[in-house]
Amino acid sequence: xxxxxxxxxxxxxxxxxxxxxxxxxxxxxxxxxxxxxxxxxxxxxxxxxxxxxxxxxxxxxxxxxxxxxxxxxxxxxxxxxxxxxxxxxxxxxxxxxxxxxxxxxxxxxxxxxxxxxxxxxxxxxxxxxxxxxxxxxxxxxxxxxxxxxxxxxxxxxxxxxxxxxxxxxxxxxxxxxxxxxxxxxxxxxxxxxxxxxxxxxxxxxxxxxxxxxxxxxxxxxxxxxxxxxxxxxxxxxxxxxxxxxxxxxxxxxxxxxxxxxxxxxxxxxxxxxxxxxxx
Numbered sequence: 072x073x074x075x076x077x078x079x080x081x082x083x084x085x086x087x088x089x090x091x092x093x094x095x096x097x098x099x100x101x102x103x104x105x106x107x108x109x110x111x112x113x114x115x116x117x118x119x120x121x122x123x124x125x126x127x128x129x130x131x132x133x134x135x136x137x138x139x140x141x142x143x144x145x146x147x148x149x150x151x152x153x154x155x156x157x158x159x160x161x162x163x164x165x166x167x168x169x170x171x172x173x174x175x176x177x178x179x180x181x182x183x184x185x186x187x188x189x190x191x192x193x194x195x196x197x198x199x200x201x202x203x204x205x206x207x208x209x210x211x212x213x214x215x216x217x218x219x220x221x222x223x224x225x226x227x228x229x230x231x232x233x234x235x236x237x238x239x240x241x242x243x244x245x246x247x248x249x250x251x252x253x254x255x256x257x258x259x260x261x262x263x264x265x266x267x268x269x270x271x272x273x274x275x276x277x278x279x280x281x282x283x284x285x286x287x288x289x290x291x292x293x294x295x296x297x298x299x300x301x302x303x304x305x306x307x308x309x310x311x312x313x314x315x316x317x318x319x320x321x322x323x324x325x326x327x328x329x330x331x332x333x334x335x336x337x338x339x340x341x342x343x344x345x346x347x348x349x350x
Contacts, residue, residue, distance in 0.1 A: 078108060081126075087111020087119050090136075099226065100135065100219055103127060107138040113146040120154050127335050134332040135214075141324075148327065154189065156329040160208035163312065165320040166263075166301040169293040172319060175286045178339070181244060183251065183280055185287045188238040196240060196253040196270075202227040203270035206307040214332040228267055231255045236267070240292070241284045251275045254288045260296035282314055289318065 078089040089108045098103035105127060109116045129135045141163060143347065188196060201221045204210060209220035214245050232238045232255075241252035250269035258264040271281045292300055301323075304311050 076106065078106075079140065080110075081123050082119055085134065086122055087115035089304065090123065090241070095230070096135075096277065097194075099223055100215065102132060103134040105134070105136040107136050109138060109140060109147060110150075113150050116147065116338075117150050120150070124154060124331075133332070133334045135333075137208075137328055142327045148232060151329050151331075154331070155300050155333070156331045159212055159330040161306045162303045162328065163306060163322050164301070164303050164324045164326065165315055166299055166323050167289070167318065167320045168299050169289065169297055172289050172293055172300075172339040174290055175282065177319070181283075182213075183241055183243050183283065183287075185239045185241050185254065185284065185291060188232065188240040188253065190232075190242045192250060193232055193238075195250045196238070197225045197228050198262070199250075199253055199272050200228045201268045202273055206305055208305070208328055208330065212330055214330075224268065224270075228253065228255060229259070231259070231267065235315045240331050241271070241280075241287075243287070251280060252284050254284065256288070256292065258297065263299040263301050264292045264297040265302065266292075266300055282317075285314060285318065305337075 076091040076093065078091045081087045081088040081090060087110055089110055091313060093104040093106055099337050109122070111119070127136065136156075137152065137159070138156065139162075140151070142148075148158075175210050201224065204221065204224050207220070209215055209223060212220075228238065237256045239254045239256075240250050241254065242251045243251065250272075252275070253269065255268040256264050260271070269285065269288070271284065275281070289300055300320075302315070302320075303326075304315060306312060
């Protein structure tokens, strides 16, 4: 699978940390990217973290790392903050058993449909992905390029289609058959489906078609034989959180994502790709 990662324990096989390089983000942003997991106690992490940070900084280049923790683990958050990590995003892991799914507009005439995307659709869907996301942890982090953060989601769509994930195009049912959005899902029918990524073109974002696309995607997932639909959504994206709640999703867990950027610009400096708020 395109997003599979292999974690290595640190500093030894039973160490309190585990980590993995994230190759697609390293390639895109032009610096080492790591995901870190804190598997030990806060005290054990305190002892091991300086050595790990020295290891990822040893070549003198900027490096980026992130880790996810429970928001209730205040002691661990304190340890990570002391080492230079900062809070970037809170996400909700949510799920819906599809046997409980009820379409929002039963019997209503449809103005659009979801269909399997074809190769000719990919450039349009990539363009939609590149303009859709603004409230995620990459775009909100002032140390990361806004343009490259947008490109990250475009590449997500490209990679998903290339690797055989289920990519759907959302098109009008009039004569134009205009593509307005996309939905990318992953997983084998019979199990849990990951509602991986979705986007609606800016032109239609306030036209009320987005919720219908999500609704239609769940209906298709049920038809495909999935038992449970699941996803992770940022609390910064309130509209989508509220939509999933309307659709019947419930929260399974909450995660706080913390970032570390070594040798980066000071947070008070202007973002490299957008003006300073005072300008």
